[in-house]
Amino acid sequence: MIASFDRVGLRYGTGAEILHDLDFRLAEGGFYYLTGPSGAGKTSLLKLLYLAQKPTRGRIGLFGEDILSLPRSALPALRRRIGIVYQDFRLIPDLSAYDNVALPLRIAGHDGAAIDEPVSEMLDWVGLADRANARPPTLSGGEQQRVAIARAVIAKPDLLIADEPTGNVDADMAKRLLHLFSGLNRLGTTVVIATHDLSLIKETPGAAMIRLEAGSVKDPTGALKNPPHRGGA
């Protein structure tokens, strides 16, 4: 099991609880879509999952660790096992597209051809081979999104979390990116994608859908009870 949420609740400050009684498990190797109306709390749930936000109550397990009882010093090592595509990309503006994508490999201690080959191949796959030297502020929104995706997947994380990863690209590129996620999933990465775009789901026939409604998780396809197959295509 990759993650477990037990009676998790979240409120920001003194506001009303926006997520309540989240009770679900994510199976290793699963491919999950997180859907729900705008403001339902999808980004907030993802933040809990990638350890950027503590729940107000309940327990969260990740990679077999009870994350609330772990010392803060243990969190960076867990985070390095997660690739994240942020809704607002969060690229490093002073680094080229190439160096943004290379960063996770450099942090993992690689150099030379062990960086150059995968990064060049990845930039090619996302259609940015000719933009490798460009800095993020000079890229379009869709180009930045593709750099963010390339960076998130390059080190083959155990868990990939993507918040609206195809929101800024056209339908053909969305398909291409979905194939990238499926390929990674077939290699063993558990994938969680928050999206409004339900047309993506047909690109990954084995995927499961989790629906957030009024702060609670619904399980319309029963996928949370029966762990899903890996993403197809």
Ligand SMILES: Nc1ncnc2c1ncn2[C@@H]1O[C@H](COP(=O)(O)OP(=O)(O)OP(=O)(O)O)[C@@H](O)[C@H]1O
């Ligand atoms: N840091 C924060 N402080 C206070 N309230 C917040 C914060 N982040 C989110 N919220 C509120 O929590 C609720 C859920 O927001 P969230 O961004 O998780 O929803 P979402 O489903 O991802 O929405 P969208 O699909 O529009 O991105 C919203 O009412 C939002 O205003």
